[in-house]
Amino acid sequence: MKKIFFIFLGTLALFGCSNNDDEYVKIPTNINFINPSNFPDIAYDLSKNPLTEEGVALGKELFYEGKLSSSNIVSCGFCHEQKSAFTHHGHTVSHGVNSAVGFRNAQPIQNLAYFTEFTWDGAAIHLDLQPIIPITSDFEMNETIPSVLAKLNADVKYAKLFEEAFGDQEITSERMLKALSQFMVTMISANSNYDKVTRNEENITFTASENAGLKTFENKCASCHSGALFTDKSYRNNGIPYNSKFPEEEGRKRVSGFADDFYKFRVPSLRNIEMSFPYMHDGRFKTLEAVLDFYTDGMTENGGVVDASLRKADGSLGIDLSAEEKTNLIAFLKTLTDNTFLNDKRFAEF
Ligand code: HEC
Ligand code: HEC
Structure with a gap:
């Protein structure tokens, strides 16, 4: 009798029947990750956290969930706004619960599946671990993981969403973090005019100015801002002057x-980049023009040892750019604006 009972239970589990009522739990629907043809292979290990429609949906709900913060208001999306390429519009440095301010500019959330180190200094070495920093930082969400889990447990909506994503109603930090990663892994920006030109799509071509800007970019910027992601992922000192307002900042x-x-x-x-102003780790520059003026005339050595590649033959620091080159460079940088990504309903709060 006992044996039959267990076989019966096992069969129920196999068919995914939830244990306390007769409702069937759907098996999560797998999502195939499609890598843009002009991109490198992804770095995020999907075998340890396969993408499912339900997992991504839960991740999105959590991304826009104020309960992840002590004030119950500051969600991830509060500082990572879609229209600004998921940066904090109008804020130089981060601005969290009770208007506490940090010392760094919010980074865009895009193409993170291709990275293995996160934040301006690489403090987080796995995408699944990154959200612990903002959740627990006193100037961001100022919360604790146990308190977040308690709040999610008290909200019936999450019992259902966790069950749909992970097969049962248990709410753990691992599941929460994996769901957030699933959502962020899907946030790929690969549909800018630059991508379309690179992939020969939609008969889009560069204007003469954009083309000239691309050439200048390849000669003077791409040694660091390289490849399809426009970064070689290294840590560099680009001659940015020391900012005495934030003595805790030491970079890498x-x-x-x-x-x-x-x-x-x-x-x-x-x-x-057109949408993610203000610029640099502390958001000190409001415009791309100001960034380029910094590259030609603003580098100093008072912020540490400047990257050797930024020294000219005569020993002085900077990148030579004429006014025309600057105009063309900015035209080129604007071809990296991806309106599909910035307006994609899959990532939108509402
Ligand atoms: C108070 C504003 C604020 C909130 C809230 C916030 N972030 Fe951030 N985020 C930042 C700042 C500032 C950085 C840069 C941190 C650094 O370099 O130390 C950042 C960096 C990141 C990065 C690294 C991006 C990269 O390119 O390396 C990820 C991922 C991220 N945040 C995800 C999240 C998630 C997920 C949440 C919610 C759990 C969240 N953030 C909540 C401000 C915020
Ligand atoms: C030696 C490596 C290097 C070179 C060459 C270089 N950059 Fe940078 N760039 C960086 C680093 C490092 C930062 C971040 C510095 C900081 O935040 O303080 C940065 C920041 C930027 C930013 C701000 C990005 C943001 O999200 O805030 C822009 C825009 C930019 N660079 C454009 C350019 C252009 C255009 C060129 C060529 C004229 C160029 N860079 C050349 C290393 C480099």
Whole structure:
């Protein structure tokens, strides 16, 4: 009798019947990750966290969930706004619960499936671990993981969403983080005019100015902002002057402890750069014109050892750019704006 009972239970589990009522739990629907043909292979290990429609849907709900913060208001989406390529529009440095301010500019959330290190200094070494930083940081969401889990447990909506994504109603930090990663892994920006030209799509071509800008970019910028992601993922000091307003900022040195890493930052991707102002790790520049003026005339050595490639033959620092080259460079950078991504309903809060 006992044996038959267990076989019966086993069969129920096989068919995915939930244990307390007669409702059938659907098996999550797998999503095939399609890599854009002009992109490198992804770095995120999908075998450990396969993408499913339900997992991504849960991740999106969590991304826009204020309960992840102590104020119950500040969600991930509060600082990562879609129209600004998932950066915090109008804020130089991050601005979290109770208007507490941090010391870094919110980074875009795009193409993170291709990275293995996150944040400006690489403090997070797995996408699944990254959200713990904003959730627990006192100037971001100022919460604790147990308290977040308790709040999610108290909300019936999440019992259903976790069950749909992971097969049962248990809400754990691992599942929460995996769902957030699933959502972020799907946030691929690969449909800018630059991509369309690269892939020969829709008969789109560059204007003369964009083309000239591309040439200048390849000669003077692509050594660091390289490849389809527009970053070689290295940590570099680009001659940015020291900002005494934020004495805690040391760049990569905060992670490595090496003096040489002072004020080195992960080379940022330039995709959607037109929309993700203000610029640099502390959001000090409002416009691309100001960024280019910095590259020609603003570099100093008061923020640590500047990347050797930025030294000219005469020993001075900077990248030579004429006014015309600057205009063309900006025209080219704007071809990296991906309106499909910026308006994609799959990523939108509402
Ligand atoms: C208060 C504003 C704020 C909130 C809320 C916030 N972030 Fe961020 N986010 C930032 C800032 C600032 C950085 C840069 C951090 C650094 O370099 O130390 C960042 C960086 C990141 C990165 C790294 C991107 C990269 O290219 O390496 C990811 C991923 C990320 N945030 C995801 C999230 C998720 C998921 C949540 C919600 C759990 C969240 N953020 C909540 C401000 C915020
Ligand atoms: C030696 C490597 C290097 C070279 C060459 C270089 N950059 Fe950068 N770039 C960086 C680093 C590192 C940062 C981030 C510095 C910081 O935040 O303080 C950056 C930041 C930027 C930003 C701001 C991005 C953001 O999200 O805030 C833009 C725009 C930019 N660079 C454009 C260019 C252009 C255009 C050129 C060529 C004229 C160029 N860069 C050449 C390393 C480089």
